[in-house]
Amino acid sequence: MALPNWPAPHVTMLHELLASGAPFSEIAISINRKFGTSYSRNACIGKAKRLGLSKTNNSPRVARTRVRNNPAKVREVRATRVKFTPAAPMTNEAGIEIKLRDAPVQPLHIGLLELTGENCHYPYGTDHFTFCGQKHLEGFPYCAPHVALTTKG
Numbered sequence: 001m002a003l004p005n006w007p008a009p010h011v012t013m014l015h016e017l018l019a020s021g022a023p024f025s026e027i028a029i030s031i032n033r034k035f036g037t038s039y040s041r042n043a044c045i046g047k048a049k050r051l052g053l054s055k056t057n058n059s060p061r062v063a064r065t066r067v068r069n070n071p072a073k074v075r076e077v078r079a080t081r082v083k084f085t086p087a088a089p090m091t092n093e094a095g096i097e098i099k100l101r102d103a104p105v106q107p108l109h110i111g112l113l114e115l116t117g118e119n120c121h122y123p124y125g126t127d128h129f130t131f132c133g134q135k136h137l138e139g140f141p142y143c144a145p146h147v148a149l150t151t152k153g
């Protein structure tokens, strides 16, 4: 249930998290966790639009948009983002194993509220998210290995 008007502290937090490059799904989770609200991801997107806020060009969404015209590839990207350390190898419809891509970096697994503009924002996990947290590469929301991971074709 969306509230008609967001209290100022909620808007401030939305602002800060957007500036940090966090995805809307995680913005909603962390605002809800902090204020006991129940904003949906779409509510956060709508509010950001109404405020005239937009995400930075460095968001992971850019990579997803680039592969939109290739359905097989889009599925692989989504699988990579949603399923973390699966118990059994994942396979596609043809029974071919899908290889999860990973970067040669030891993630610090820090929480969303601990993230600063200096940390790599590469997410880990499904229900409970943590972030890589290594020092980000200048001009990117991710560390060098994660920039390489998310920008190569």
Ligand SMILES: [Zn+2]
Binding pocket: 105, 120, 121, 122, 132, 133, 134, 142, 143, 144, 145, 146
């Ligand atoms: Zn990283």
